[in-house]
Amino acid sequence: MARLVHRAFAVLRALNEGPANLNSLHEQTDLHRATLLRILDALIQEGMVRRAVGGDTYHLKHCVKLLGRKISKTDLLAEAASEHLQSYSSLVRWPTDVLHLHATQPCLVVAETNRPGSPFPVKPNRIRHTIPLVPSAAGRAYLAFMKKSRRDHLLRKAERLGYFLQSPHINLEHLEEDLNVVRQKGYGTRANFFRGGDYLEMRIENDGLLALAVPVLNGPDLIAVLNTQWNAKAYDEAGFSSRYLAGQIELAAAIAADFQRLEREKTLPESLHDFTE
Numbered sequence: 001m002a003r004l005v006h007r008a009f010a011v012l013r014a015l016n017e018g019p020a021n022l023n024s025l026h027e028q029t030d031l032h033r034a035t036l037l038r039i040l041d042a043l044i045q046e047g048m049v050r051r052a053v054g055g056d057t058y059h060l061k062h063c064v065k066l067l068g069r070k071i072s073k074t075d076l077l078a079e080a081a082s083e084h085l086q087s088y089s090s091l092v093r094w095p096t097d098v099l100h101l102h103a104t105q106p107c108l109v110v111a112e113t114n115r116p117g118s119p120f121p122v123k124p125n126r127i128r129h130t131i132p133l134v135p136s137a138a139g140r141a142y143l144a145f146m147k148k149s150r151r152d153h154l155l156r157k158a159e160r161l162g163y164f165l166q167s168p169h170i171n172l173e174h175l176e177e178d179l180n181v182v183r184q185k186g187y188g189t190r191a192n193f194f195r196g197g198d199y200l201e202m203r204i205e206n207d208g209l210l211a212l213a214v215p216v217l218n219g220p221d222l223i224a225v226l227n228t229q230w231n232a233k234a235y236d237e238a239g240f241s242s243r244y245l246a247g248q249i250e251l252a253a254a255i256a257a258d259f260q261r262l263e264r265e266k267t268l269p270e271s272l273h274d275f276t277e
Contacts, residue, residue, distance in 0.1 A: 004039075007031055011039050012064070015049065019057040073263075074100065077224055078112040078127075080258035085114040088251050092228065092244055093119055098216070098255065099131070099138045100224040106158035107131060107199040108138050111224065130199040133158060134175065134191070137211035138227040141188030144179040145215040146222045187245060188213045188225075189237055208232055212240060216252045218260055226252045 007029070014020060014028040025036050040058055043049035048064050051057070081098040088096060095115040099108040110129045133139035133154070143151055155172055182188045189212055196207035213227040228248060230240055 007035065008039050008043065011036065011043065012048070012060070015058060015060045019052070019059045021056045021058070025058070074111050076262045077259055080262055081112040081255045084251055084254050084258070085112060086117070089114040089117045092247060094228050094230040096226060096228045097138070098224050098226055101142065102130060105130070105200065106133055106154055106161060108133065108136070108142060108225070132199045135194035137188045137190045138213040138225045139188070140179065140182050141213035141215055141225045142222065144182035144188060145217065186214065186249070187241065210235070210237065210240070212237070212245065212248065214248050214252050216256045216259070218256055223256055223259055226255065
């Protein structure tokens with residue numbers, strides 16, 4: 001069964017490059033023509049492929065191309081980050097998360113993480129774990145590098161909803177000064193009073209960790225933030241940043257490049273002129 005599935009995907013990948021006849025598919029997939037005909041017949045019955053009425057070429061049907069449009073930006077971000085995070089964990093054993101803005105709440109949410117592979121005893125934040133914006137390292141990095149008009153709107157929304165997991169004494173009028181420092185350094189760190197928790201689960205905890213977060217940028221546009229946490233007893237901020245900051249910035253750039261590539265691939269059919277193949 002697995003072999004048949006692999007062969008079917010080989011045919012779909014070939015047709016994704018463009019319409020092809022049986023001989024062309026044979027050359028591209030190295031599959032026997034009889035095997036190809038059986039696979040094509042099954043794909044036609046499933047409504048994924050059609051054979052041109054006026055010729056002998058096979059084409060992907062529009063429903064297959066629409067499948068890609070159901071992939072969200074969160075899915076693209078997680079896909080762009082996954083391999084890089086896995087490779088990064090062999091160099092930096094401290095856990096690293098990729099986070100983006102929650103769709104409806106003024107907080108960040110984990111899109112992908114390499115925590116399960118970390119040997120260090122830190123809380124295994126799961127995908128979709130949420131953290132507050134103002135006091136967290138990731139939140140401060142996100143606020144610092146997003147466009148000011150959007151940041152102001154987001155902070156007004158956060159202010160209306162209250163400051164769970166945020167100090168009641170924090171002054172938003174002075175927050176811009178803190179964010180200027182983040183922009184100068186190129187990374188965000190936790191507010192002194194913040195010790196971890198989940199925003200949407202309304203949970204506060206003292207996890208004994210410090211954190212450093214850098215932006216994942218597409219030119220001037222903010223895509224996400226990359227956040228690494230470590231045991232506060234192992235390094236202070238200066239010690240950790242001197243050892244790991246350069247690699248973290250390099251990792252963020254690699255994730256951004258792959259995210260841009262995936263976005264281009266996802267939107268390519270819409271950018272083509274009508275009636276071209």
